[in-house]
Amino acid sequence: MQLLPRFDEVGQQNLIRDRVAARVGYDQVDRYLPASKLKERLPTDAKIAELENAQFQDGRPINVMPTENHSVHLRVHLADARTMLEATAQGVARSDMALAYLTLNYQHSIVHLQAIASDPMRKVEIGQYNEMLNLMREAIVALQNQMRAQAENMRKAQEAGNVPGGVDAAAATKLQEHQVAMQMKMEEAKLEQQIKLAEHQQRMALKDAETASKIRNS
Numbered sequence: 001m002q003l004l005p006r007f008d009e010v011g012q013q014n015l016i017r018d019r020v021a022a023r024v025g026y027d028q029v030d031r032y033l034p035a036s037k038l039k040e041r042l043p044t045d046a047k048i049a050e051l052e053n054a055q056f057q058d059g060r061p062i063n064v065m066p067t068e069n070h071s072v073h074l075r076v077h078l079a080d081a082r083t084m085l086e087a088t089a090q091g092v093a094r095s096d097m098a099l100a101y102l103t104l105n106y107q108h109s110i111v112h113l114q115a116i117a118s119d120p121m122r123k124v125e126i127g128q129y130n131e132m133l134n135l136m137r138e139a140i141v142a143l144q145n146q147m148r149a150q151a152e153n154m155r156k157a158q159e160a161g162n163v164p165g166g167v168d169a170a171a172a173t174k175l176q177e178h179q180v181a182m183q184m185k186m187e188e189a190k191l192e193q194q195i196k197l198a199e200h201q202q203r204m205a206l207k208d209a210e211t212a213s214k215i216r217n218s
Contacts, residue, residue, distance in 0.1 A: 006121065045069040049076035056080075056104040057097075064111040071116060071125065077109045078132045085139055095150075099143040106136045 001019070004012055013033075021029040045068055052062045053076065064073075084101055087093040113129050116122055 043069055043072060045072040046076055049073045050080075052108070053077060053080040053105070056101050056108070059100050059104070061104050062108055064108060064115070066115070068112070070112040071122070074109055074112045074116075074129050077105055077112070078129060078136075081105050081109075081136055082132065085135065088139065088143070095143050095147055099140060099147065102136055102140050102143070106133065106140060109133060109136075 001015070004015060007015060017029055017033045017035070020032050024032065048068075049072065052073075055062055064070075081102060084093060084098055084105075088095070088098045109129075110133065113126065113133065117126060119126075
């Protein structure tokens, strides 16, 4: 029962039903707690996360609320990010739009991950999330380098008087400024992740030391 708060609604009802059945038997448990007809295990957070993904597409950052189901949000956000990575690799998604979306999703998902990083029961889950976030970070850096190279080629073409049709100096400058801003945001998110991870590792080490001390003194 101590694990009850960690379960979703379906899991909680199943656990309570099993507790009742342990006392009265499964043949009688429906008299007190009928089996749930609820099959969908994802709460409303899944729909909220889908709407947030759409806002990332529009270039709008979203704050993470402490009461959100961080694990559900991570699953939805990272699944959508994987779709974007595939579209980018296939040349379907525009590089600038993919870069903006992945950066916003990455920064947002890092906050969700930090919220559950101290849960030892989610070790495997957290490892999977970290793996996907690493892929996102690599893609973001690659897109930054790609767009930076495009901006540099554009600048050289302008200096040589060979400017492509429809491209002017103002557009090139704006693109370069966008790259600088994105790079700064990525570095800030990466640094924050490293700091949080170090703090988490320190807390876990202290907790392990306290546990070992209690075992020795018992």
